Amino acid sequence: xxxxxxxxxxxxxxxxxxxxxxxxxxxxxxxxxxxxxxxxxxxxxxxxxxxxxxxxxxxxxxxxxxxxxxxxxxxxxxxxxxxxxxxxxxxxxxxxxxxxxxxxxxxxxxxxxxxxxxxxxxxxxxxxxxxxxxxxxxxxxxxxxxxxxxxxxxxxxxxxxxxxxxxxxxxxxxxxxxxxxxxxxxxxxxxxxxxxxxxxxxxxxxxxxxxxxxxxxxxxxxxxxxxxxxxxxxxxxxxxxxxxxxxxxxxxxxxxxxxxxxxxxxxxxxxxx
Amino acid sequence: xxxxxxxxxxxxxxxxxxxxxxxxxxxxxxxxxxxxxxxxxxxxxxxxxxxxxxxxxxxxxxxxxxxxxxxxxxxxxxxxxxxxxxxxxxxxxxxxxxxxxxxxxxxxxxxxxxxxxxxxxxxxxxxxxxxxxxxxxxxxxxxxxxxxxxxxxxxxxxxxxxxxxxxxxxxxxxxxxxxxxxxxxxxxxxxxxxxxxxxxxxxxxxxxxxxxxxxxxxxxxxxxxxxxxxxxxxxxxxxxxxxxxxxxxxxxxxxxxxxxxxxxxxxxx
Numbered sequence: 001x002x003x004x005x006x007x008x009x010x011x012x013x014x015x016x017x018x019x020x021x022x023x024x025x026x027x028x029x030x031x032x033x034x035x036x037x038x039x040x041x042x043x044x045x046x047x048x049x050x051x052x053x054x055x056x057x058x059x060x061x062x063x064x065x066x067x068x069x070x071x072x073x074x075x076x077x078x079x080x081x082x083x084x085x086x087x088x089x090x091x092x093x094x095x096x097x098x099x100x101x102x103x104x105x106x107x108x109x110x111x112x113x114x115x116x117x118x119x120x121x122x123x124x125x126x127x128x129x130x131x132x133x134x135x136x137x138x139x140x141x142x143x144x145x146x147x148x149x150x151x152x153x154x155x156x157x158x159x160x161x162x163x164x165x166x167x168x169x170x171x172x173x174x175x176x177x178x179x180x181x182x183x184x185x186x187x188x189x190x191x192x193x194x195x196x197x198x199x200x201x202x203x204x205x206x207x208x209x210x211x212x213x214x215x216x217x218x219x220x221x222x223x224x225x226x227x228x229x230x231x232x233x234x235x236x237x238x239x240x241x242x243x244x245x246x247x248x249x250x251x252x253x254x255x256x257x258x259x260x261x262x263x264x265x266x267x268x269x270x271x272x273x
Numbered sequence: 274x275x276x277x278x279x280x281x282x283x284x285x286x287x288x289x290x291x292x293x294x295x296x297x298x299x300x301x302x303x304x305x306x307x308x309x310x311x312x313x314x315x316x317x318x319x320x321x322x323x324x325x326x327x328x329x330x331x332x333x334x335x336x337x338x339x340x341x342x343x344x345x346x347x348x349x350x351x352x353x354x355x356x357x358x359x360x361x362x363x364x365x366x367x368x369x370x371x372x373x374x375x376x377x378x379x380x381x382x383x384x385x386x387x388x389x390x391x392x393x394x395x396x397x398x399x400x401x402x403x404x405x406x407x408x409x410x411x412x413x414x415x416x417x418x419x420x421x422x423x424x425x426x427x428x429x430x431x432x433x434x435x436x437x438x439x440x441x442x443x444x445x446x447x448x449x450x451x452x453x454x455x456x457x458x459x460x461x462x463x464x465x466x467x468x469x470x471x472x473x474x475x476x477x478x479x480x481x482x483x484x485x486x487x488x489x490x491x492x493x494x495x496x497x498x499x500x501x502x503x504x505x506x507x508x509x510x511x512x513x514x515x516x517x518x519x520x521x522x523x524x525x526x527x528x529x530x531x532x533x534x535x536x537x538x539x540x541x542x
Contacts, residue, residue: 051429071432080433086463087423088430090455100452104435134459148434 001026001062002048002078002156002187008056009043017043019211020057027155028185030178032198032219035208036233041191042083044208045158048189049078061156076105079154083161085145089133094125097133098148105152119147124173138165157181159190163197175201199223199237199256207232224254281342282385283418291333291387295495296396299388305502306380309509316369316521318512323376326383335386342382343375350374364525390414395489404483412468420461427456
């Protein structure tokens with residue numbers, strides 16, 4: 001369980017970025033952290049593996065204070081994938097890149113080989129195993145970064161803006177992959193602006209605004225609350241807008257995905273007939 | 274590695290006599306310090322050069338940031354001391370070289386803390402440096418804070434992948450920086466290509482002769498600074514050539530343990 005208690009954080013220059021975050025993320029939970037630019041989302045997740053230590057309050061991972069462990073030791077449990085892959089790719093081949101973290105954690109050669117091959121296959125990167133990561137497209141580099149973290153099979157997977165730069169097909173694959181992780185009882189935490197993506201995944205949503213939690217609940221409830229989303233510079237999913245504009249037909253207002261919307265509309269059509 | 278180190282070289286907008294000084298006069302002052310620092314290898318003289326910079330730091334109201342840049346230079350300063358000492362020079366000479374290094378960072382730190390990149394560009398232009406060169410220079414200065422933030426992110430990203438910078442022997446520790454340096458360099462190159470394209474899209478260099486909205490004008494204090502700097506350099510040169518300075522003598526030096534090295538007789542300062 002990742003738990004924050006009255007978490008305050010300020011960078012050396014400027015005021016508090018996080019102002020008293022109280023949060024509990026249980027094991028095998030699936031959570032999306034959303035909020036406007038500069039709300040403190042990335043700052044918050046950097047606390048989960050100890051990159052940032054709270055200026056006030058406390059953060060615990062599996063009941064151990066992050067102040068008492070090194071980043072490298074927390075990272076074994078909490079895998080954090082950064083937003084921009086260019087901040088971490090440096091090896092000559094994609095394979096080496098994925099193996100880098102496994103080497104840091106001291107796995108033996110055979111395990112490294114096995115895990116590298118398997119994760120590259122899962123993320124559709126096998127054909128690039130021997131290519132230089134710098135020659136890949138933005139979306140592919142992003143997947144390499146993801147692979148390099150998932151390779152060591154961390155208990156908590158934290159993703160910063162995973163959908164940026166991915167085309168629709170890749171986003172769909174990413175969603176399936178994330179759901180697969182969730183079904184393997186991993187804790188997945190993602191930071192994103194992509195309401196449509198969240199609407200399709202339906203995780204627990206935590207809304208952050210100006211360093212404070214403004215809402216916490218199921219995606220269905222939060223993503224259909226226009227006033228709340230407005231406050232965080234987010235727009236409700238298109239399906240939700242459609243349902244809202246068809247309010248007169250007596251459609252339920254907490255629908256955010258196509259499948260449920262279809263069922264509701266069919267029912268409404270039947271009623272009208 | 275931390276962003277804090279770069280704070281000591283970053284411009285902060287303040288209104289102090291030093292900030293308002295004409296950038297050309299200030300540049301001359303910095304060059305003056307530079308020359309004098311390299312002129313002497315005498316312990317007392319170098320210490321004096323370092324100490325006379327302190328009032329300037331106070332006038333510029335930048336003591337905290339100046340201290341940060343000094344702190345940032347500690348590692349290199351220690352390295353300089355150790356390298357000098359183990360290669361057979363005396364304790365005092367090694368110490369003098371360390372102080373020389375600190376005096377150098379200090380003078381450049383004062384210059385960059387109090388001169389905005391814009392002023393710097395104007396100064397270069399008024400010295401008839403081609404505009405493209407001025408622009409390249411000011412852009413480089415401007416990008417330092419951005420690079421510093423980038424560096425911090427890269428360190429964070431690699432730490433998240435289990436990289437431990439402070440682990441292993443000296444060689445391993447140096448190698449640990451490869452995963453930090455490569456993404457930084459690659460990003461810098463990418464960024465510069467993008468910047469060049471953006472500049473060209475906005476018609477950079479379409480006119481031969483540019484005019485500037487703000488023109489630099491020397492005031493009394495600026496002329497005074499120039500005179501004082503020139504006098505300072507002249508006096509220092511005279512002293513260095515003709516007046517024997519007192520020397521600090523602590524006869525400690527490393528025993529000659531490196532058999533493959535020939536030990537030249539270093540100046541015994």
